[in-house]
Amino acid sequence: MSNAKILTSNPCWTTLEDVLALSESDFWQGIVENITYNDFRVLSLFCTPNETKFDIFCILGNDNTSLFKIFRHTLSSKKFQSHTETIPQIHLFEREIAEQFGITLDGAQWIKPVRFEQDFSLHVKKSSCGDMEYFQIDGDDIHEVGVGPVHAGIIEPGHFRFQCYGENVANLEISLGYQHRGIERAMIGAPYKQSLAQMEAVAGDTTIGHSLAHIQLLENMSNIKASQKAETIRALLLELERIANHVGDIGALAGDVGFITTASYCGKLRGDYLNLSAKITGSRFGRGGISFGGVGYDVDFTLASEITHEMEKLKPKTLGAINLFFRTPSVLERIENRGKLAYEDIINYGLTGMVAKSCSIQRDARKNYPFGYYNNISFDIATESSSDIFARAMLRKDEIIASFELANTMLIKIREMPNEKYHTAQKPKLPPNSLGVSIIEGWRGEIVHVAITDKNSKFSRYKIVDPSFKNWTALSLAMKNEQISDFPICNKSFNLSYCGFDL
Amino acid sequence: MFLILKERFRQGYNTSDFPLKEPILSDRFAGLPKIMGTCKDGCDICLELCPTDAIKKSGDAIDIDLGRCIFCDLCAKECPEHIIKFTSQYRLSSNNRNALFISKEVENIGFKLNKKIQKIFGRSLHLRQVSAGGCNACEADLNVLGTPTYDLNRFGINFTASPRHADGIIVTGPVSLNMKDALLETYNALSEPKIVIASGTCAISGGIFKNNDEVCCGLEDILPVDLYICGCPPHPYTALHAMLQLMGRI
Numbered sequence: 001m002s003n004a005k006i007l008t009s010n011p012c013w014t015t016l017e018d019v020l021a022l023s024e025s026d027f028w029q030g031i032v033e034n035i036t037y038n039d040f041r042v043l044s045l046f047c048t049p050n051e052t053k054f055d056i057f058c059i060l061g062n063d064n065t066s067l068f069k070i071f072r073h074t075l076s077s078k079k080f081q082s083h084t085e086t087i088p089q090i091h092l093f094e095r096e097i098a099e100q101f102g103i104t105l106d107g108a109q110w111i112k113p114v115r116f117e118q119d120f121s122l123h124v125k126k127s128s129c130g131d132m133e134y135f136q137i138d139g140d141d142i143h144e145v146g147v148g149p150v151h152a153g154i155i156e157p158g159h160f161r162f163q164c165y166g167e168n169v170a171n172l173e174i175s176l177g178y179q180h181r182g183i184e185r186a187m188i189g190a191p192y193k194q195s196l197a198q199m200e201a202v203a204g205d206t207t208i209g210h211s212l213a214h215i216q217l218l219e220n221m222s223n224i225k226a227s228q229k230a231e232t233i234r235a236l237l238l239e240l241e242r243i244a245n246h247v248g249d250i251g252a253l254a255g256d257v258g259f260i261t262t263a264s265y266c267g268k269l270r271g272d273y274l275n276l277s278a279k280i281t282g283s284r285f286g287r288g289g290i291s292f293g294g295v296g297y298d299v300d301f302t303l304a305s306e307i308t309h310e311m312e313k314l315k316p317k318t319l320g321a322i323n324l325f326f327r328t329p330s331v332l333e334r335i336e337n338r339g340k341l342a343y344e345d346i347i348n349y350g351l352t353g354m355v356a357k358s359c360s361i362q363r364d365a366r367k368n369y370p371f372g373y374y375n376n377i378s379f380d381i382a383t384e385s386s387s388d389i390f391a392r393a394m395l396r397k398d399e400i401i402a403s404f405e406l407a408n409t410m411l412i413k414i415r416e417m418p419n420e421k422y423h424t425a426q427k428p429k430l431p432p433n434s435l436g437v438s439i440i441e442g443w444r445g446e447i448v449h450v451a452i453t454d455k456n457s458k459f460s461r462y463k464i465v466d467p468s469f470k471n472w473t474a475l476s477l478a479m480k481n482e483q484i485s486d487f488p489i490c491n492k493s494f495n496l497s498y499c500g501f502d503l
Numbered sequence: 504m505f506l507i508l509k510e511r512f513r514q515g516y517n518t519s520d521f522p523l524k525e526p527i528l529s530d531r532f533a534g535l536p537k538i539m540g541t542c543k544d545g546c547d548i549c550l551e552l553c554p555t556d557a558i559k560k561s562g563d564a565i566d567i568d569l570g571r572c573i574f575c576d577l578c579a580k581e582c583p584e585h586i587i588k589f590t591s592q593y594r595l596s597s598n599n600r601n602a603l604f605i606s607k608e609v610e611n612i613g614f615k616l617n618k619k620i621q622k623i624f625g626r627s628l629h630l631r632q633v634s635a636g637g638c639n640a641c642e643a644d645l646n647v648l649g650t651p652t653y654d655l656n657r658f659g660i661n662f663t664a665s666p667r668h669a670d671g672i673i674v675t676g677p678v679s680l681n682m683k684d685a686l687l688e689t690y691n692a693l694s695e696p697k698i699v700i701a702s703g704t705c706a707i708s709g710g711i712f713k714n715n716d717e718v719c720c721g722l723e724d725i726l727p728v729d730l731y732i733c734g735c736p737p738h739p740y741t742a743l744h745a746m747l748q749l750m751g752r753i
């Protein structure tokens with residue numbers, strides 16, 4: 001029987017005292033058992049200094065029962081036994097712990113840097129970004145292709161190394177870190193006045209997702225509840241963010257297969273949805289939209305009606321542009337049965353968000369770990385089954401339609417609610433020596449924020465898991481034995497965040 | 504083909520009349536700030552709130568550094584004297600870092616046309632974009648300039664795929680240490696004469712990340728900058744206007 005602390009709601013918090021420190025074997029055994037027999041999976045796994053020692057925390061979640069289990073182990077020396085072979089989904093978490101705290105992993109095969117960051121306690125740069133040994137395949141017919149960090153388009157930097165035989169990719173290694181801004185370390189001692197702005201910029205295209213995860217955590221730990229109207233506006237912003245990005249992605253996919261019609265329309269329409277967010281917050285990305293205790297800007301009856309009206313106008317145009325894409329044989333030829341992922345891989349590597357949903361896996365935090373507005377509604381998670389580029393594109397269409405419906409209901413509710421005023425300068429009052437967890441379903445997938453406070457009620461550790469952290473692995477898997485010329489479109493079908501990974 | 508034509512009909516004509524007609528922005532858009540009075544004795548509410556220390560106070564007067572400001576609107580919301588107001592003026596760029604300070608006396612951002620740049624790049628400007636720790640909001644809103652709404656190419660401006668084909672670079676992000684070398688390499692790969700554009704608060708001053716130890720303070724002390732575009736992220740029209748201004752087209 002495991003002695004994990006069980007938490008039942010999202011967001012939630014507990015005092016650290018209540019999370020028993022387990023022995024190394026109990027810690028790992030508990031995790032393995034819960035994953036193997038009880039349908040749990042790893043949401044977050046990280047290390048944090050505890051006076052002179054180090055604590056390892058593992059947050060497990062169960063998609064069906066919405067339960068969280070928190071495991072804790074105090075390291076007696078600066079090393080522990082690697083468990084990636086039994087639990088592949090922790091492979092990056094382990095490497096991250098090694099990189100951030102200089103901890104040795106016994107039995108690990110090849111510990112590579114995750115994002116070439118400085119050691120949390122030493123503050124030294126160990127090597128310059130990208131400077132490491134890459135996986136190489138020997139042989140006469142093998143050649144290597146390196147791409148990046150600076151890419152050809154307007155896109156963030158990252159490095160891709162292909163081992164190819166002819167046109168086919170035998171292995172793709174992805175090396176990131178170029179966007180690393182030291183966000184987690186900058187949260188030590190927080191909340192600071194720049195903290196919320198930094199959360200909004202963890203991944204700029206997911207401003208609402210990350211700021212909501214952060215604010216929800218702060219509010220829960222401070223025992224404050226946002227009003228029903230604020231929660232509805234937040235959810236509306238979250239769905240608008242989802243629609244805008246999905247529409248943009250389908251446009252980008254169309255652009256990559258050379259189908260300019262949909263590319264142009266969707267590019268333009270994406271802007272229209274961003275402008276809807278700007279109607280509410282003044283910013284096209286929803287900056288300042290989520291604030292502690294409420295929202296940055298109220299939505300009154302007139303504005304809600306205006307947005308409803310705009311959306312009604314945009315809907316047929318959006319669906320028209322998207323349907324054109326799916327009705328064009330030359331497009332389908334490029335996206336069907338390409339970049340396929342195996343169901344087992346998705347489960348083993350703990351992949352989330354669109355990657356899981358496009359393989360019939362019902363993995364969506366809005367439903368699995370309902371938060372705020374989503375606690376009070378029932379809706380179905382959209383899924384696709386073929387797990388290829390087509391499925392990931394189609395899933396976006398499904399989600400756009402679903403989000404339209406959700407947003408419409410929200411707007412009706414908002415119209416019926418009285419105007420509210422929010423105080424943006426309110427300060428959180430956090431409990432000392434505690435741990436809080438918060439999850440949001442951003443448009444890419446689940447965003448997990450975990451915070452630990454010290455005895456002065458300041459953060460001593462703030463751990464962020466963007467869906468891209470887990471899902472970059474999916475791109476690598478999907479490229480196996482595909483043609484290298486299909487890389488751009490395959491990459492686009494995931495559209496992962498570089499800065500969300502690099503933090 | 505019939506379907507494509509039908510769809511084209513539904514979507515209509517989408518390109519804006521900018522710069523002939525002023526764009527319509529959201530009523531809540533926070534652009535150029537206006538400072539309308541003096542502060543109360545000893546009040547430092549806005550200084551305490553401002554995430555990027557963009558506000559300086561001397562005596563009872565304040566000035567705002569638009570190279571640092573992220574237009575979050577917090578200072579205006581909380582100022583007890585209501586002396587700060589963000590207008591919808593989206594033209595927020597200059598070729599002079601010192602012209603980005605707004606106070607009660609200085610109401611507008613100054614811009615002095617550089618004749619040399621106008622002569623060389625006035626009709627065509629090819630830029631290489633480098634993201635150096637940018638959060639992808641700045642990048643996305645530059646990308647959007649290529650969509651039919653803004654249609655950047657009609658002004659002779661283009662984003663190139665290689666620094667070798669470019670007249671200059673447009674940088675976003677606070678310049679993460681991990682990206683610094685690649686940025687400098689890209690810059691060095693440009694042929695002379697070359698220009699540098701800092702797009703977004705991060706690239707100008709480090710923005711919200713300026714105190715993090717994994718980033719530089721934007722392009723400050725790294726590269727000479729020919730054009731500063733303010734905003735977090737800059738509105739696409741802000742960026743478009745800025746580039747046309749640099750080329751002497753507006």
Ligand code: SF4
Binds near residue numbers: 576
């Ligand atoms: S609007 Fe600008 S000056 Fe005002 S608080 Fe925000 S960043 Fe500071």
Ligand code: SF4
Binds near residue numbers: 201638
């Ligand atoms: S200026 Fe703002 S939007 Fe641009 S990269 Fe920095 S944080 Fe992101």
